[in-house]
Amino acid sequence: MQRESMEFDVVVVGGGPAGLSAAIRLRQLAMVEGRELSVCLVEKGAEVGAHIMSGAVFEPSALNELFPDWRNMGAPLNTPVQSDEIFYLSCSHRSIRVPGVFAPSTMHNNGNYIVSLGNVCRWLGQQAETLGVDVFPGFPASDVLYDEEGRVRGVVTADMGVGRTGEQKGGFTPGIELIGKQTVFAEGCRGHLGKQLISKYSLDAECDPQHYGLGIKEVWEIPAEQHVPGLVIHSTGWPLSESATQGGAFMYHLEDGTVVIGQVVDLNYRNPHLSPFDEFQQLKHHPLYEQYLRGGSRISYGARAIAKGGLQSLPKMHFPGGLLIGCDAGTLNFAKIKGSHTAMKSGLLAADTIYEALAVNQSAGQDLAAYAEKFRASSIYDELYQQRNFGPAMHRFGNLVGAVYSWVDLNLLKGKLPWTFHDKRPDYSTMATADWAPVIHYPKPDNVLSFDKTSSVYLSNTNHEEDQPCHLTLRDSSVPIAFNLPTYAEPAQRYCPAGVYEVVEDASASRFQINAQNCLHCKTCDIKDPSQNIIWRAPEGGGGPNYTSM
Amino acid sequence: MKVLVAVKRVVDANVKVRVKADESDVELSNVKMSINPFCEIAVEAALQLKESGQASEVIAVSVGPDVCQEQLRTALAMGADRAVLIKTGNDLEPLAIAKLLYTVTQREEPGIVLLGKQSIDGDNNQTGQMLSALMGSAQGTFASQINVVGDWVNVIREVDGGLETRSLRLPAVITADLRLNEPRYASLPNIMKAKKKPLEVIDASDLGVDIAPRLKVIKVSAPPERKAGIRVNSVQELVEKLKNEAGVI
Ligand SMILES: Cc1cc2nc3c(=O)[nH]c(=O)nc-3n(C[C@H](O)[C@H](O)[C@H](O)COP(=O)(O)OP(=O)(O)OC[C@H]3O[C@@H](n4cnc5c(N)ncnc54)[C@H](O)[C@@H]3O)c2cc1C
Ligand code: SF4
Numbered sequence: 001m002q003r004e005s006m007e008f009d010v011v012v013v014g015g016g017p018a019g020l021s022a023a024i025r026l027r028q029l030a031m032v033e034g035r036e037l038s039v040c041l042v043e044k045g046a047e048v049g050a051h052i053m054s055g056a057v058f059e060p061s062a063l064n065e066l067f068p069d070w071r072n073m074g075a076p077l078n079t080p081v082q083s084d085e086i087f088y089l090s091c092s093h094r095s096i097r098v099p100g101v102f103a104p105s106t107m108h109n110n111g112n113y114i115v116s117l118g119n120v121c122r123w124l125g126q127q128a129e130t131l132g133v134d135v136f137p138g139f140p141a142s143d144v145l146y147d148e149e150g151r152v153r154g155v156v157t158a159d160m161g162v163g164r165t166g167e168q169k170g171g172f173t174p175g176i177e178l179i180g181k182q183t184v185f186a187e188g189c190r191g192h193l194g195k196q197l198i199s200k201y202s203l204d205a206e207c208d209p210q211h212y213g214l215g216i217k218e219v220w221e222i223p224a225e226q227h228v229p230g231l232v233i234h235s236t237g238w239p240l241s242e243s244a245t246q247g248g249a250f251m252y253h254l255e256d257g258t259v260v261i262g263q264v265v266d267l268n269y270r271n272p273h274l275s276p277f278d279e280f281q282q283l284k285h286h287p288l289y290e291q292y293l294r295g296g297s298r299i300s301y302g303a304r305a306i307a308k309g310g311l312q313s314l315p316k317m318h319f320p321g322g323l324l325i326g327c328d329a330g331t332l333n334f335a336k337i338k339g340s341h342t343a344m345k346s347g348l349l350a351a352d353t354i355y356e357a358l359a360v361n362q363s364a365g366q367d368l369a370a371y372a373e374k375f376r377a378s379s380i381y382d383e384l385y386q387q388r389n390f391g392p393a394m395h396r397f398g399n400l401v402g403a404v405y406s407w408v409d410l411n412l413l414k415g416k417l418p419w420t421f422h423d424k425r426p427d428y429s430t431m432a433t434a435d436w437a438p439v440i441h442y443p444k445p446d447n448v449l450s451f452d453k454t455s456s457v458y459l460s461n462t463n464h465e466e467d468q469p470c471h472l473t474l475r476d477s478s479v480p481i482a483f484n485l486p487t488y489a490e491p492a493q494r495y496c497p498a499g500v501y502e503v504v505e506d507a508s509a510s511r512f513q514i515n516a517q518n519c520l521h522c523k524t525c526d527i528k529d530p531s532q533n534i535i536w537r538a539p540e541g542g543g544g545p546n547y548t549s550m
Numbered sequence: 551m552k553v554l555v556a557v558k559r560v561v562d563a564n565v566k567v568r569v570k571a572d573e574s575d576v577e578l579s580n581v582k583m584s585i586n587p588f589c590e591i592a593v594e595a596a597l598q599l600k601e602s603g604q605a606s607e608v609i610a611v612s613v614g615p616d617v618c619q620e621q622l623r624t625a626l627a628m629g630a631d632r633a634v635l636i637k638t639g640n641d642l643e644p645l646a647i648a649k650l651l652y653t654v655t656q657r658e659e660p661g662i663v664l665l666g667k668q669s670i671d672g673d674n675n676q677t678g679q680m681l682s683a684l685m686g687s688a689q690g691t692f693a694s695q696i697n698v699v700g701d702w703v704n705v706i707r708e709v710d711g712g713l714e715t716r717s718l719r720l721p722a723v724i725t726a727d728l729r730l731n732e733p734r735y736a737s738l739p740n741i742m743k744a745k746k747k748p749l750e751v752i753d754a755s756d757l758g759v760d761i762a763p764r765l766k767v768i769k770v771s772a773p774p775e776r777k778a779g780i781r782v783n784s785v786q787e788l789v790e791k792l793k794n795e796a797g798v799i
Binding site for chain 1: 564565566568571579580581733734735737738741
């Protein structure tokens with residue numbers, strides 16, 4: 001197809017903390033020296049921030065570097081962390097508070113802020129525009145463009161106005177080629193282009209497989225007398241402990257009577273009957289959380305995977321023509337459950353690398369190995385090195401013993417133990433067969449604290465143009481019913497937090513139904529399908545959730 | 551012939567609107583805003599008039615705070631030639647908006663003024679009608695088809711009983727209904743071009759129009775939640791419940 005093209009010095013894919021930081025820093029550097037440098041950033045959400053779903057307790061280290069004056073510039077960091085509580089939930093109604101000294105030092109939050117990361121990104125998006133970045137929300141990058149020598153030369157944005165069976169509709173508008181001397185991929189966890197690049201350039205040849213968690217979160221408005229601005233609560237244990245599943249939960253008290261509550265389920269879970277959604281709905285009934293939520297109302301719902309493999313799972317981040325940054329590579333610090341400051345820092349390093357390289361050599365398609373050196377010498381590397389055994393220790397020893405190990409490792413020894421644990425088993429391969437695993441019976445939602453999937457997805461404001469090719473593609477359309485159903489009771493029905501996948505019993509046979517309009521772009525299906533048969537692709541621009549203040 | 555098309559910034563149609571805790575208004579902070587869908591259809595109609603040679607220039611106009619420039623840029627990216635923002639602070643009532651638009655029509659003298667039939671936030675369905683009264687011109691509301699013939703424009707209107715065709719003498723005010731067209735997407739190159747198209751900002755206070763509100767909002771509250779349905783066992787029971795519990799028959 002004949003496509004129009006537009007050329008920039010640098011093309012950034014993804015308007016999260018990583019991509020925005022890279023774009024902003026590039027323009028800042030250019031403006032200081034009065035150099036010409038054009039930067040564009042594409043974001044698949046209808047606006048910057050619309051697809052951002054995070055906690056978030058935000059560590060402002062990288063923001064301090066980017067905008068030392070952020071306080072006066074009106075950055076939406078309004079609630080400093082006031083107190084930090086950690087609990088072990090031993091059953092549905094008991095909890096044990098972990099005294100502060102026993103908490104891993106990485107869980108201490110002095111100087112951090114409770115934020116809506118979506119709102120922080122909205123703000124960063126405005127700053128980027130002011131600095132001259134061409135920000136294009138509503139335009140997913142759907143494919144990578146390569147030159148004859150196999151170097152990345154840019155991306156293509158998704159076509160608009162294509163019908164369900166691939167036919168061009170009335171308003172058909174073909175995607176545009178965005179050509180860059182360097183292309184920065186910052187799609188966040190399990191980027192669909194990042195995944196292709198990792199495979200094409202074998203970027204993961206020398207690292208462990210990436211490991212993931214699925215985070216599900218709600219925003220609540222609660223009665224003033226139960227609201228404690230600045231309170232941070234983390235817990236582990238029930239309800240996930242009942243199925244020997246790993247993960248943890250959080251509640252952060254923000255401004256204006258709002259709190260966020262969420263749970264991250266480790267996607268190496270074994271029982272195919274597990275439903276992360278229902279586990280989360282149950283969690284809210286625990287007295288620890290119920291005491292805050294009682295009498296409140298739920299205003300928002302969302303879900304997103306996190307890449308938690310850390311240093312051992314970090315692929316090579318440079319290749320001819322581009323860089324892979326932030327959670328697209330996997331820079332999250334899992335011991336802190338924080339990835340935004342490391343994502344931002346990786347963006348700053350990427351910008352510095354590209355700026356310096358283009359200053360001496362304007363040619364396109366360079367492989368910037370200098371990025372690896374910069375990364376190795378940076379604060380994120382030290383941070384990730386220290387916590388490198390946290391995730392694998394949990395996988396190896398389970399939540400409790402793993403926690404003790406990590407406490408000793410992180411608090412007393414500052415991560416200096418001479419060994420590094422490895423976890424070589426990809427998350428999709430851990431699932432046990434359905435007949436072996438106990439079926440889990442979840443209680444019905446009470447519509448006060450717990451709810452069903454339909455009413456939850458409604459609160460994510462998600463929407464996709466109905467008449468378009470399904471963006472959740474199957475390598476082999478027979479697998480769900482012929483193999484996954486008998487072997488694993490088709491777990492997609494349960495792990496998808498939006499109820500996209502259903503096995504429908506028709507008169508004679510079972511049918512696999514994909515309700516793609518509901519998709520929250522969390523990427524769990526792409527990660528966890530035991531047959532690795534589901535491939536998430538970018539839908540038409542602007543589709544997906546419209547999160548407000550997530 | 552110039553075409554003037556009015557666009558309004560409203561909460562995006564995909565967003566579930568929520569009432570603020572203090573019941574003073576709906577929550578607008580950090581909510582996605584867009585062009586009112588009916589205004590988007592009006593813009594498309596204006597562009598089609600230009601593309602078919604019936605109009606020479608398409609001017610998009612919006613009334614509201616500075617941020618409405620975003621929606622005007624979208625109209626420019628779709629293809630409008632230039633834009634005018636009448637800058638105001640507060641939430642205006644339809645009559646105030648109609649008066650402000652009227653000053654623009656006096657200056658630009660468009661042959662057709664296109665508006666959405668209503669905005670999805672206030673749902674007033676008044677601005678177009680009021681503007682036509684101020685201009686002393688004909689009006690064709692709820693248009694599902696527009697056809698310019700010489701000094702006249704034929705408008706097919708969606709009315710309760712079906713369709714009605716009216717011939718209006720130009721200049722005329724037309725308000726767009728859902729079926730008039732399907733708005734185009736703004737392409738990336740056009741979004742880039744739109745950044746360079748002229749966008750004039752006029753302060754409403756310089757226009758000498760009385761826009762003081764006539765209404766006072768006392769309280770905004772969410773509609774009562776729908777109760778879950780129940781299953782009845784017989785027709786008799788249904789009739790009984792409709793009569794005695796629901797009180798509808
Ligand atoms: C439940 C949960 C809780 C968390 N809590 C915290 C916390 O308390 N503190 C903390 O620091 N971190 C936390 N994190 C992690 C943090 O959110 C991430 O580390 C961070 O968002 C990563 O930033 P990023 O820019 O790499 O990617 P993302 O934030 O994922 O941003 C990627 C952006 O790129 C866009 N995009 C993706 N693909 C394309 C494409 N092909 N074309 C165009 N656009 C595309 C996406 O729409 C998105 O806007 C949490 C995460 C989750 C899920
Ligand atoms: S379809 Fe896949 S990406 Fe979409 S919400 Fe479900 S699991 Fe997440």
